[in-house]
Amino acid sequence: MTDKDAEAPGLARLAGLIADETRAACLLALLDGRAWTAGELARHAGVAASTLSEHLGKLVAGGLLAEERQGRHRYVRLADERVAQLVEDLAAQVAPEAAARRPRTLRAAGAGSAMARGRTCYDHLAGRLGITVTDALTGRGLLRQDTGFALTDAGLGWFADTGIALEPTGRRPLVRACLDWTERRPHLAGVAGAALCRHALDTGWCVRIGSGRAVKVTPAGEDALSELLGIDPVALR
Numbered sequence: 001m002t003d004k005d006a007e008a009p010g011l012a013r014l015a016g017l018i019a020d021e022t023r024a025a026c027l028l029a030l031l032d033g034r035a036w037t038a039g040e041l042a043r044h045a046g047v048a049a050s051t052l053s054e055h056l057g058k059l060v061a062g063g064l065l066a067e068e069r070q071g072r073h074r075y076v077r078l079a080d081e082r083v084a085q086l087v088e089d090l091a092a093q094v095a096p097e098a099a100a101r102r103p104r105t106l107r108a109a110g111a112g113s114a115m116a117r118g119r120t121c122y123d124h125l126a127g128r129l130g131i132t133v134t135d136a137l138t139g140r141g142l143l144r145q146d147t148g149f150a151l152t153d154a155g156l157g158w159f160a161d162t163g164i165a166l167e168p169t170g171r172r173p174l175v176r177a178c179l180d181w182t183e184r185r186p187h188l189a190g191v192a193g194a195a196l197c198r199h200a201l202d203t204g205w206c207v208r209i210g211s212g213r214a215v216k217v218t219p220a221g222e223d224a225l226s227e228l229l230g231i232d233p234v235a236l237r
Contacts, residue, residue, distance in 0.1 A: 038076070
């Protein structure tokens with residue numbers, strides 16, 4: 001094998017880990033950024049607990065999931081933000097095909113609509129909500145998108161004035177673009193995207209809907225985002 005092909009075996013192993021519908025369902029569920037128990041994931045994927053345990057073992061061994069144990073409970077989460085980015089990017093490639101299929105139930109249709117309106121993508125805001133906030137930051141000169149995502153000096157000041165601390169960790173970029181699989185446009189990710197999402201949830205600007213990834217903006221959030229970014233509250237509903 002040539003030097004050019006040296007990464008082929010690793011890439012093939014990674015693709016094999018994801019190329020299973022049950023494991024893919026687990027990875028997508030864990031994009032909410034939280035830790036799930038094996039039992040919760042088994043119910044979500046519609047498989048027996050013993051079957052799910054085998055799949056989780058492969059994902060942990062492959063470095064895609066991190067495992068935590070508390071007493072008798074086993075929790076798993078995505079290993080890091082890079083894994084989340086990989087899963088979201090892959091999901092964006094199949095989104096048009098998924099959107100073409102009609103939901104089988106009203107509940108599924110409602111859940112899909114809520115996800116498209118606003119959701120978390122690992123630890124940052126996505127869906128129409130994520131795009132609306134990203135566009136507002138750009139329109140006010142706080143975020144640049146011309147040569148890749150970058151906060152301007154005014155943007156750094158805005159985060160500081162709003163009380164949102166930006167604390168870089170490891171090699172994670174301060175900002176990056178994440179392709180939104182429902183809107184087909186990039187939304188804000190990276191340290192700044194995560195900090196903004198965390199602030200929105202902690203202050204009650206946004207609340208989660210049920211136990212999934214969907215979120216909605218509260219009246220307090222509408223007021224805050226209107227005042228801070230000039231967003232029309234109607235665009236947040």
